[in-house]
Amino acid sequence: NAGVTQTPKFRILKIGQSMTLQCTQDMNHNYMYWYRQDPGMGLKLIYYSVGAGITDKGEVPNGYNVSRSTTEDFPLRLELAAPSQTSVYFCASSYTNRGRGDTEAFFGQGTRLTVV
Amino acid sequence: AQTVTQSQPEMSVQEAETVTLSCTYDTSESDYYLFWYKQPPSRQMILVIRQEAYKQQNATENRFSVNFQKAAKSFSLKISDSQLGDAAMYFCAFFIIQGAQKLVFGQGTRLTINP
Numbered sequence: 001n002a003g004v005t006q007t008p009k010f011r012i013l014k015i016g017q018s019m020t021l022q023c024t025q026d027m028n029h030n031y032m033y034w035y036r037q038d039p040g041m042g043l044k045l046i047y048y049s050v051g052a053g054i055t056d057k058g059e060v061p062n063g064y065n066v067s068r069s070t071t072e073d074f075p076l077r078l079e080l081a082a083p084s085q086t087s088v089y090f091c092a093s094s095y096t097n098r099g100r101g102d103t104e105a106f107f108g109q110g111t112r113l114t115v116v
Numbered sequence: 117a118q119t120v121t122q123s124q125p126e127m128s129v130q131e132a133e134t135v136t137l138s139c140t141y142d143t144s145e146s147d148y149y150l151f152w153y154k155q156p157p158s159r160q161m162i163l164v165i166r167q168e169a170y171k172q173q174n175a176t177e178n179r180f181s182v183n184f185q186k187a188a189k190s191f192s193l194k195i196s197d198s199q200l201g202d203a204a205m206y207f208c209a210f211f212i213i214q215g216a217q218k219l220v221f222g223q224g225t226r227l228t229i230n231p
Contacts, residue, residue, distance in 0.1 A: 031217050042122075042207055042221040050217070058218070088159065096213060103149050103211060105219050107161035 002026050006091050006108035013081040013115045021076040021111050023091030031094045032074040033058075033105070034066065036087040043090060049074055081115045088112050118143045120210050122222035129198045130230050136183075137193045137225045139208030146170075149211040150184065150191045155224075156204040164206070167191065195227075203229045 004025045013019055025032065030051045035043040045058030049068040063085060065077040074093075078085060094105040120141045129135035141150070152164040167175045167184050174182050179196045195202055208222040 033219065035221075040224075040226075042223040045218065045220070048218060090161065092161075092219070094211075094217060094219065096217065103166065103213075104163055105151075105209075105211070110159045 004091055004093055004106050004108040006089075006111050008111060009109060010112045011114070013078070013113065015081060015083065015115060017081050018077070018079050019081070019113075021078070021089055021091070021113075023074045023076065023108060024072050025074075025091075025093040025106070026072065027093060027095070027106065028071060029093035029095045029106075030071065032068065033092045033094070034064070034074070034076045035090045035092065036060065036085075037090060037110075038087050046076065046089075078113075083115050086113060086115045118145070118210050118212065118218075118220045120208050120220055120222035122208055122225050124225045125223070126226045126228070128228040128230055129195075131200060132197055134194060134196045135198055135227065137195075137206055137208075137227070139191045139193070139222055141189050141191065141208070141210050141222075143189070143210065143212075145212055145214065147213045149213065150182075151209040151211060151219075152180070152182070152191075152193045153207045153209060153221075154202075154204045155207065161207075165193065198229050200229050200231065203227060 007022045033048045034046040044060045047066040049055045089111045091108040096103040148169045150167045154162045165177045183192045205224045210220045
């Protein structure tokens, strides 16, 4: 029962490098999200997806790109890394079952990214 | 736009006592959920409790309960009989049901438990 899996857990990038943070979920959730959490702060939404082939910007999308080719995978791409992108990144997925009055978001373990 | 405000950056409580964490939110939506998530030093996000907006009865999960005041847009978390393991960051979150489902977080409250 893997849930939401993010890789890598830690990464150090040099300014101007690019990388992709991987996220996969095995719960068949349509909704997926990428958040960043700066030290001592809450989670800010970068991008989200309502299903395969559909993505939309969140609160802080600049400097990032996403794609959603399958229900399971939602990678986050950083182009031209900058020190301001030093943060902890969380991927999440969610479901809603109105009949049961039930909803929940599940989170990955987070990726600590440092840009130097 | 939806916003969530947690006005207490830090709180502390003696072990075995009760503490209440505050949360207010702003929305024009009528159909939504509210959550409290706990984030221990491991960084894992753990669901503590959830509340449906159209349910008037306050949610309860063991030692955790909420005071949901829909008209006032207030959603506080009460932790009874505080334990050392309750020490963590606590985030209030708002979840829109209609259209594009988005989960919006507050800034968090760091809770310290004093032995």
